[in-house]
Amino acid sequence: SYGFEEADMDRPIFIDYVLGMETATMRQIIEVVEKTYCDTIGVEFMHIADPEEKAWIQERIEGPDKEVSFTLEGKKAILTKLIEADAFETFLAKKYTGTKRFGLDGGESLIAALEQIIKRGGALGVKEIVIGMPHRGRLNVLASIMGKPYQAIFNEFQGGSAAPEDVQGSGDVKYHLGTSADREFDGNVVHLSLTANPSHLEAVDPVVLGKARAKQEFYDNDRTSVIPLLMHGDAAFAGQGIVAECFGLSGLKGHRTGGTIHFIVNNQIGFTTAPHNSRSSPYPSDV
Structure with a gap:
């Protein structure tokens, strides 16, 4: 408790809006920090060199009113996608x-997030x-997200x-194939291209970064018009050098895309290798 006694827990302290509050008690500070960093979602941002970028993230995650919440309709939509994804995998496993x-x-929440x-x-x-994306979950993404x-x-x-008429040359396995589709939400059409x-x-x-x-x-170099989105396995993200190479190019004038969304499906094993035998860091994202 760093020397704080029970009598100190409810004493107002000036914190200059660090947690979205001008003043707060130790009890309030601990409650906000626990909700922000000890719940189901974690945020890493202290490594960011740009203070404005760091403050932008901090402002949106820290505070008594920054808790992630969903409407009833939103919860139903998420549940529907989770059920679809799970039922798809269950059917394939049996059939x-x-x-x-x-x-x-185990990674069905990816579908709802996408x-x-x-x-x-x-x-x-x-x-x-x-x-x-890799093979893991590709068929589910094709069905649930791309509408195949x-x-x-x-x-x-x-x-x-x-589509037999589209086949050229020798056949390819189903989890190598790509596709494209248009998805519409609230009147906004987004074109999806699965490479x-x-x-x-x-x-x-x-390939995805260059295509994006x-x-x-x-779109006249409008970086906000096209988003590159990459999905990875935990072992591949930590172990394949091409990941670090792409990050190394990401800030260069001739290569930057305005940012890439990365998903790491962490199923705790790379082929037959456990995490403690495959990388030196606690998290697969520590590249």
């Missing part, structure tokens, strides 16, 4: 037992989102093609 599918089991990004992005003027018909996905499991990728983990990252940058050129 195609033993078949490679790289399920999203849905919100598309909706919120459209409201803020985003025109396109360029997506890159379930019939087409199931046909691929049975050795067929989603095709090979088996080589994270190789799609610079090229698309921004067509």
